[in-house]
Amino acid sequence: MNGPVEQGMVGVGLRSPHISQFVEQKPDIGWLEVHSENYFNPASTARQQLRHLAGHYPISCHGIGLSLGSADPLSREHLVQLKQLVDDIEPFAVSDHLSWSSVDGQFFNDLLPLPYTEDALAHFCHKVGQVQDFLGRQMLIENPSSYLSFAHSEIPEWEFLREVQQRTGCGLLLDLNNIYVSAFNHGFDCNNYIATLDPSTVKEIHLAGFTVKQFDDGEIWIDTHSKPISEPVWQLYRQWLQVHGNIPTLIEWDLDIPELPVLLAEADKATTIMMQEAKDGQISIP
Template sequence: MVGVGLRSPHIHQILSEQPDIGWLEIHSENYFTVNSPARQQLRAAASHYPISCHGIGMSLGSADALDKQHLSQLKQLVEEINPIAVSDHLSWSSVDGQYFNDLLPLPYTEEALAHFCHKVELVQDFLGRQLLVENPSSYLSFNHSTIPEWEFLRAVQQRTGCGLLFDLNNIYVSSFNHGFDCQTYLDAIDPRTVKEIHLAGFTVKQFEQGEIWIDTHSKPVSEPVWQLYRQWVRQHFTALGGVPTLIEWDLDIPELGVLLGEADKAQQIIAQEASDGISAA
């Protein structure tokens, strides 16, 4: 099942034309106001499509306490929409209540792991449901980190029982920025814990100090990321069935047809690998 993000330039077209889309993802915080036009549009969309609530505001890795108002608004939204998934990020974005417009990397230490797991458990208890945690893209790392990211993420899942939102583009981007092997990351994750997959495009930036890749969600999915996705589907689809896949596109948003074309590519990969798996069996 392949979906696309529900973004403001496409809402009216999606509601009026009801194209063949497997599901829609929203950024939860955009729909917190109960009687807003956006919430009304979401209700209309939810009557036709499964919805996934993807958050960017929990700041789970921050030393700040969880924002009770934020959690209450999220719970109300979740109870009304009954989404297929609720997710947020392996990151932090606040200090002393001051929020930054970014998802910042954690130091991968035992102390940070215990703290992050405690936050995830609090959220799951409050919502009364499983949370999905997404692996980040990152552009710096901490010298005192002692745990590889893939082991840290795996430990979060094992300790809390959360699910994983596996972003293959983030793995590819971070593998270049930090010099690790994508295959090492993929091999470390139990596929049974992956409940959603994200695919997106990235931007290459050149600086005097060198090249960096940035997860901008502003381009089509790159061919290497398609290959990672094909590999993942080939290895795990037959055994586990389909995992919801999302095409993310948040900047320089194109016409809806472009997103649907990307979603169709993912659907074709699923169909091909499923067919090959059946034939092999």
């Protein structure tokens, strides 16, 4: 396996249209992130390709199927497959979402928001603890994008997320695009959200693009990961670097996936911003 990811490295999400190019060409990029569930079958071609790439790039395993906020119990089959993948690939990070996706074993194709209550907090923390104990390692929890909220929520999302980290010892995966999208949809302040979190617990940052949907009664922003990163999200990233320093950063692009050079150009932009902040005396690059 390649060495651990450095703080100043920028990576990209590995998606199926680009796998062959990465296997054959080994483009210059700091690290790769995969959706864990796509690689659960140890005999699949995808798993074999990932094993190969893990010899050349640090890998992060980003899950979308644990459904940590659901009332359903954790799937032991899912946990076993995840642990086998983690033991096989030895990723530098394992992550999932502050969300839920299932009811009575039936899964939705979405990451749905939680009611931010004390009961939900205790339940979610219990689930995170179970996963960390099973894997024998820390996991990262990503803040969600959302388009509705529960009327009976009693805790702001940023405080809920901070409390999850403090109670479980998990790390945080801070998605700046999710914060920006949700801030518009729900009317909160991005900077207040970020300032509430302990920066030492943030182990990874995600950057992505979003889509504006217009309706008769207004507009809503959707976290589609289908466009270049917006300038306001780049600005949030600059602010993070200026205040807290460099951190492993991922470029996500999941729909309308462009040619690989377009994706790598977004990664180059993140690297350029990081280097510019370093040049201005704000941070250091390893």
